[in-house]
Amino acid sequence: MQPNETPRRQPGERATIHDVARLANVSPATVSKVLRGLGAVKADSVARIHAAVRELGFRVDPLAANLRRSRRSIVGLIVPDFRNPFFGSMVAHFERLAEGSGYRLVTVSSAEKAEREAAQTEALLDWRVAGIIMVPTDGQPAAEASLVDQKVATVLVDRVPDQTDFDRVGVNNLEASAAVIRELAALGHRRILLAPSHLVQTNMRDRVNGAKRAAEEAGIAGGIEVLASGPDVASASDTMAARFDKGDLPTAIFGLHSPATLAALREVERRGLAMPQDLSVVGFDDIEWMQVTHPPIAAVIQPVQALAEMAWAQLMKRLAEPAEPPYTVEVSCELDFRGSVSSPRA
Amino acid sequence: MQPNETPRRQPGERATIHDVARLANVSPATVSKVLRGLGAVKADSVARIHAAVRELGFRVDPLAANLRRSRRSIVGLIVPDFRNPFFGSMVAHFERLAEGSGYRLVTVSSAEKAEREAAQTEALLDWRVAGIIMVPTDGQPAAEASLVDQKVATVLVDRVPDQTDFDRVGVNNLEASAAVIRELAALGHRRILLAPSHLVQTNMRDRVNGAKRAAEEAGIAGGIEVLASGPDVASASDTMAARFDKGDLPTAIFGLHSPATLAALREVERRGLAMPQDLSVVGFDDIEWMQVTHPPIAAVIQPVQALAEMAWAQLMKRLAEPAEPPYTVEVSCELDFRGSVSSPRA
């Protein structure tokens, strides 16, 4: 016997917890309790509530449900650029990790601009997110003060600062970069071009420093040249083209971010150079296209899945224990020396 | 003379509209009116309210602000795969378009699975989004019934169905694909492999059909072979490798989605074939790496920025006028015949 007072919503109007309560002949508070699996409720009522939920197609509004708490069950993710497949892959991993965690993921990008990163961070804070995972554009979060002030759990990934009170999850840039230089030096290279993006990024600095240190140990410090560009393909291309125009090229190029590696290849291609005989090329980041060039490009492979998993785990830990001291995780890169590297022409 | 009763929030606690009202000596309703630029308010009060907002660092909670309306000022964006740079680029454009529109963008991915697409759609509907922009995995939205039922403004992009009551913005797949075949036929190709992903996608079907029609007109219909794979790189690679293993290769491959083009290149590379002499290659979608291979890959360039702009404009129009009949936009692709295409070996 269904109570007739149930005001059937228009089709298109979503049922509320009150509709469910009315149909099940209980109070909204009881419905809420059952839906969240709390407290003791008579089996009879439980059954009626479930039936009503089914009949009305009721689903809780997660935003309204969180209104009374100071924090919503949302995690914000800020990446520098959606167009870079390395970050695309990272986003995909985080999305998968968020599923079933009870948190919704809201992903935004900073377009590699500190100013936009700050604005995006503030926008996420307006949403009262529970936590933020971020790949900072410049190694340090642009809206640091707000994050600290509002005590939002924050995990920095990939581009991590040297000094910080935030949790951080990164790769061993110094060592990976040094290993590449050691290999090139062993093959006989004496002049190597490093192509980083903005050196304000600590990971770029670490890669350059690791390379320089290894070059020193190999006695070829004088042969290291650093060519910094912007973080996007357009900027890296312009910078690289200008360098090739100047002539007097090195025997190897180590692209410290994938746009620079792409730019180096484009110049090799455009100028009809032979790779690896005229020029060896190695790239930091392993992007899909690197295995379809001829020859395939040697790469430092960043373990993006491990990065995402550690970062997510760390955020969950931080949400559970906000007072713990900041935590640092460093994961190792793998090196794959493919056909784009050989001894230089005698 | 600041009223002393103002209960200063803890640092980290965000000020509410009540805090602002108290500090400015007005009611919350008046603050709300001023912040939204509505109604007439005494200049004096306005000044005090602005001062209070500044002092407290107040920012409205956009989620709470929308609670009384049936729809929130959020637009949901569903793409099939973040790792595909074509969609990465699309997301970046939509993010830029959303800025300053008064809507927040929440982007999720379906991972190319209809089931996940449906779940993601329902999750967005739980948030009471005002509208949804989607690249459907199978050409038709998996959660169509819910979208229709809840009357949420929906725009389908890129992979658009033939028949639909939703707005749609796509490219002229039939014609672009036909143009490629006409060019290949003119160069003397008689056997061409088409490499689409799942043919449930209408854009894949259109590309195949456009190619077949042009082949018929050129009298080479018998030489068209269709090799469908899954939508990801792994699946496309396996499928392509198996095809190469069988031998008896065509003289040209037309990759109808970028993973297939990548897979074709990998096989050309692995088997030491000469491109374009042994095999010409053309790809649908112009991805950055296509210009750094040797030779660069001929491509059908989808105008992703135009797609995004038209789709966004259409959604805004739909939100303003929900009752208008469904609208269809078709934008044209550009063809760039690069070095990967030539006449087949005699």
Add this chain to the structure above:
DNA sequence: CTGAAAGCGCTTACAG
């Protein structure tokens, strides 16, 4: 020009 009151959809003490 302004404020008290009710309400959005839910949850949270609290009283019974």
Add this chain to the structure above:
DNA sequence: CTGAAAGCGCTTACAG
């Protein structure tokens, strides 16, 4: 075991 009441942060009629 259950429900009435208050509250989350805002907005929306409405009365003055």
